[in-house]
Each structure stands twice: as C-alpha cells, then as structure tokens.
Amino acid sequence: MLQFFDSSVPEAQPAVLPTGKAALGQYMTPAPIAAFMASLFPKNFTTFRLLDAGAGEGSLTHAFLNACCHAGSPSPHGEVSLIEYDAGMVQKLEKNLLQIVEGLSVTTHIHHTDFIEYASTLVAQKQRPFTHAILNPPYKKISSRSSHRALLRNAGIETVNLYTAFVALSLALLRPGGVLVAIIPRSFCNGLYYKPFRQYILRYAAIRRIHLFTSRTEAFKADKVLQENVILVLERESEQTPLDISMSKNGEMHEYREARYPFEDIVRPDDPERFIRIPDNQWEQGVLRGADRSLKSLDIEVSTGPVVDFRVKEYLRAMPQPEDAPLLYPGHFNGKTEWPKANFKKPNAVVRCPETMKWLYPNGHYVIVRRLSSKEEKRRVVAYHVRPEDFPGHPYLGFENHLNVFHRRKHGLSAELARGLALYLNSGFVDVLFRSFNGHTQVNATDLRSLPYPSSDTLEALGRWAAEQSELAQENVERHLKAVLA
Structure with missing residues (x-):
C-alpha cells in the first residue's frame, strides 16, 4: 500500500x-x-x-x-x-x-x-x-x-x-x-x-x-x-x-x-x-431584508471614472486655474475630501476644453468608490460623498479611471441620496456581501451593480439621519442600519 x-x-x-x-x-x-x-x-x-x-x-x-x-x-x-x-x-x-x-x-x-x-x-x-x-x-x-x-x-x-x-x-x-x-x-x-x-x-x-x-x-x-x-x-x-x-x-x-x-x-x-x-x-448576520433592490431599479448608474490620465497628458495641470476642472483621484479622499492637494504626485486638474468635455461631469453630489482594495483592508468597499461645495467655482468635475462613480445619467444625485448611499456602502453588511464573491484587489463597477440596495426612500432617509448626527461613529451607523433594514 x-x-x-x-x-x-x-x-x-x-x-x-x-x-x-x-x-x-x-x-x-x-x-x-x-x-x-x-x-x-x-x-x-x-x-x-x-x-x-x-x-x-x-x-x-x-x-x-x-x-x-x-x-x-x-x-x-x-x-x-x-x-x-x-x-x-x-x-x-x-x-x-x-x-x-x-x-x-x-x-x-x-x-x-x-x-x-x-x-x-x-x-x-x-x-x-x-x-x-x-x-x-x-x-x-x-x-x-x-x-x-x-x-x-x-x-x-x-x-x-x-x-x-x-x-x-x-x-x-x-x-x-x-x-x-x-x-x-x-x-x-x-x-x-x-x-x-x-x-x-x-x-x-x-x-x-x-x-x-x-x-x-x-x-x-x-x-x-x-x-x-x-x-x-x-x-x-x-x-x-x-x-x-x-x-x-x-x-x-x-x-x-x-x-x-x-x-x-x-x-x-x-x-x-x-x-x-x-x-x-458572518453570512447570516449580513442578511437584511430591507436591502432587496437593484441599482438599476433606483435609476442610479455606476461607472468607471472616464478620465484616463495618460490619454490626456497635454491637458493635465499640477494645480488648477479658474477655468480648469478638478481632476479627482483616490488620493484626494483619505477620511475626507482634500482638493487641491499640495505636493501631490498626480495632477489636480484637467483643462476644460472641447477635447475634454466629453469626460467631465457637471459639479454635483456623487458617490465614489476606489477601484483597488485588498482583503487585508478593514473594508473592501470604501465610499465617499462628493459634495459640490468642496469645489466652489468649478462647474465640472473630472473623475479619474481608478474611481467608480455613482451618478444619474452622468449628473449628480440629491444630497440626501448621495449621503445615504455612501453610508450604506461603507457598512459592515456590504463588506460581508462583497467579500463573499470578490477574491482579488479590484472593485469593479460590475461588482458594485451586483450588490443589493435599499430603496431610494430608505437611502434618502439614511442621508437625512446622517446629516443630523454630530458624530458618525461606525457602531452607531451599523446599529441604525440594522434597525432600518432588518
């Protein structure tokens, strides 16, 4: 034998x-x-x-x-x-x-x-x-x-x-x-x-x-x-x-x-x-009955950031001029939005001209998610609420290719909807679901479309609740989400 x-x-x-x-x-x-x-x-x-x-x-x-x-x-x-x-x-x-x-x-x-x-x-x-x-x-x-x-x-x-x-x-x-x-x-x-x-x-x-x-x-x-x-x-x-x-x-x-x-x-x-x-x-802990909608049913789209920087090199600017559009990279989002960023290795702006306008979105409320994350990170899906007041005087925004952007027909969402959507995407519930099918370092738009979502009304209510909180501790957010969606 x-x-x-x-x-x-x-x-x-x-x-x-x-x-x-x-x-x-x-x-x-x-x-x-x-x-x-x-x-x-x-x-x-x-x-x-x-x-x-x-x-x-x-x-x-x-x-x-x-x-x-x-x-x-x-x-x-x-x-x-x-x-x-x-x-x-x-x-x-x-x-x-x-x-x-x-x-x-x-x-x-x-x-x-x-x-x-x-x-x-x-x-x-x-x-x-x-x-x-x-x-x-x-x-x-x-x-x-x-x-x-x-x-x-x-x-x-x-x-x-x-x-x-x-x-x-x-x-x-x-x-x-x-x-x-x-x-x-x-x-x-x-x-x-x-x-x-x-x-x-x-x-x-x-x-x-x-x-x-x-x-x-x-x-x-x-x-x-x-x-x-x-x-x-x-x-x-x-x-x-x-x-x-x-x-x-x-x-x-x-x-x-x-x-x-x-x-x-x-x-x-x-x-x-x-x-x-x-x-x-953790699977059973992640089953929330109130998250049962598709992104399409909410009339929300998610797309890969349309600006590929090496294809528009001649239009990139280290620091913005009044007529330029902010060019947003993952590095502009670290706990909060920081733009323009001094001594940044990437350009902060792209020239707004006929050659670049097809890649720019009107300034508004968006949700962005980084396209790269590893399983060792605390959360695989890291979302930020992009607010128009962070870019005063700039009617258009450029989203670089290493970001996913939630939008509505290439325009922004309501402030409440964007705030609630970012809150939901940063939850432990979404993290458990995402880890169940994603085994590499990419967070693709297709992956984000596959997630279940609460209704628009629920997301807007979450956004209003978040705006009323003096501090958004993660444990309080998780507790509120469970109460709302269970």
Whole structure:
C-alpha cells in the first residue's frame, strides 16, 4: 500500500527554475493540499480513469492513489493520464511514477504535450474518457490572438486565463457523473471576463464543494504567491443540490470550518452575471431584508471614472486655474475630501476644453468608490460623498479611471441620496456581501451593480439621519442600519 505524504518533509524542488515557473505559470502543490484535494472525491468507486492535467511531479496522482488506498481499496484499479508540457518536469515525473504505482493495478500514460492541444483534439473527436480529474493548472493570461484562444473557441470555451481553460477542458472530457477537483485562483468568481467560464461550468456541472484558503499568502507560500485560492469540486451533468463551503487558513487546515448552503445562496437565480459567492460565518448576520433592490431599479448608474490620465497628458495641470476642472483621484479622499492637494504626485486638474468635455461631469453630489482594495483592508468597499461645495467655482468635475462613480445619467444625485448611499456602502453588511464573491484587489463597477440596495426612500432617509448626527461613529451607523433594514 502507498504511504501518505509526510507534510513535515520539505517539498522536493521542481525541475522548472523560478523564471521558468513564472513563464509557464506553474506552482507546485504542497503535499497537505494535494492530500486534502484527493480526499474530496467520492469513495464509492472501484475503477477509475483519472486525468491529471499539468501533472508536474505527479504529486496529485500520488495523493489520489493514496486516498483510494485509505478508503479501503488496498489495490486501486484504473488508468491515469498525466499531461505535462515541461521536459524537465517530465523526466522527474517518469521517475516518480515508478514508485507511485509500484505494486498497484494502475496503468499510467505520460503525455509530454500541450494540454490545450491534447484536450481540444479529444473534444473535437467527442471523446469523454475520464471518470475523475485532479489538477493544479497554470495561471497565465491567454492572448486573444493566440492559437490557444482559437482552439478553446472551437471547443466552445471562451476564457482569458490558462487556469480556467484547463478546468473547462478537463470538465469537457469527463463522463456523466465524473468528478473534477481543482485548486485555482478565486478570481473567476466575479468579473466580466470570467462570466463565460462561470456560465460554462454551471451549465455542464453541479458544484459540490468550494474550499477557500482565507490567507492570500499561505497556500503556495514556498513560491511566494500572493493569491486567494479555492479548491473547486464539480460533478459533470449532475443535479445541483445544496453544497459544502469550507475554509481554512492554509493547507494544514488550521482554523478549519465548514457549513452547507442552498445553491441559491451561492449563485443567485436573479443574478445575470452568475457571480459565485462564498459565504463565511458572518453570512447570516449580513442578511437584511430591507436591502432587496437593484441599482438599476433606483435609476442610479455606476461607472468607471472616464478620465484616463495618460490619454490626456497635454491637458493635465499640477494645480488648477479658474477655468480648469478638478481632476479627482483616490488620493484626494483619505477620511475626507482634500482638493487641491499640495505636493501631490498626480495632477489636480484637467483643462476644460472641447477635447475634454466629453469626460467631465457637471459639479454635483456623487458617490465614489476606489477601484483597488485588498482583503487585508478593514473594508473592501470604501465610499465617499462628493459634495459640490468642496469645489466652489468649478462647474465640472473630472473623475479619474481608478474611481467608480455613482451618478444619474452622468449628473449628480440629491444630497440626501448621495449621503445615504455612501453610508450604506461603507457598512459592515456590504463588506460581508462583497467579500463573499470578490477574491482579488479590484472593485469593479460590475461588482458594485451586483450588490443589493435599499430603496431610494430608505437611502434618502439614511442621508437625512446622517446629516443630523454630530458624530458618525461606525457602531452607531451599523446599529441604525440594522434597525432600518432588518
């Protein structure tokens, strides 16, 4: 019988040098994570045909066979197809497999080839040979004009990164009821670019589990990868039922917790973006019945700031002249609005002229949200109320591209509505909701549109309440919001 990985033993060094790993998008799976991934497969099978896409040293195949043995089948019976592109890694894989399958009734096939080319050929031939797939795919963007992109489109897959391409193709090669376990970045859960991928997996599979590593630094610590990662378990052509959400800080399962959720809590039926939400133990605290409107129903829009500074360099000014428009960056908002800002690294103004007017908004009440924030920050969504009195004598404003702007047909909102909307966006309730689906540093307009909102009347009432307070301590704001929206 195979022996389990000893997580106390240092990982073997990969055959790929660090620069090669970056070029190929390869990061080796730590042994404890490989073992955990393998444990997530159903145990009710006697034979298998396993796909290990991007096999590396064979650690995932090793973990899969260990799990089979541990489940009570001392002699796993099946076939494994291991696909690996890197020649140096293939040499190590061949050597490792001699030990991995020694004494087992397991046939192995190593394919030294490009996985997208390999899998696309099988898809074109309508072959679906596998019952199981386990993978830690490479992370790298795919050029829109590359041969990979063309092969994927021919296979009915539209995606922008190698990791989602590997998952989609592996899923396409599974038989009905086949199970896929993959460790991948969380970035696919939201955003416009990954929407076709989300639609693809939700169309062809049921999600059985999502495991989140809550630390961005722990999962691939040896490779110094700063990335929120998840383990995704999919079952091909199966009925979607409630699914398990589990979390841990790292591969050793420190701070482990688990709960089961209705699928509708994870992918909302009325969400056209098909965002995949990962609730945590604060989820129930965040359910407020009074926040059930879409932004569109409030006749409010949110857009990325239209001024891209490097495209209007000749019109930028370090300090404003009377006829210029204030140009607002995230750095102008730090607890309060500070404009113009002395010794600011960015320009404070843009010349108001026919060439720039199409990017300027009339001065008024707006709400802005920074487009960049990390999970380590106290709040992911940081909103500010932009007030016209902060820019006296300036009839127009410029919002730079690193801001999201809430507006009404490129004009301002009422003072009460803007104040109430900013208050709501800065709440702990919104923070919990936002963190449930956003796993990267971007706060995009699409993400903000996906949030639920109170009615306009409620937001205006919040704005009036805020204006009457001598001090807006966060605990008082949270208490009032809960009373109003619960």
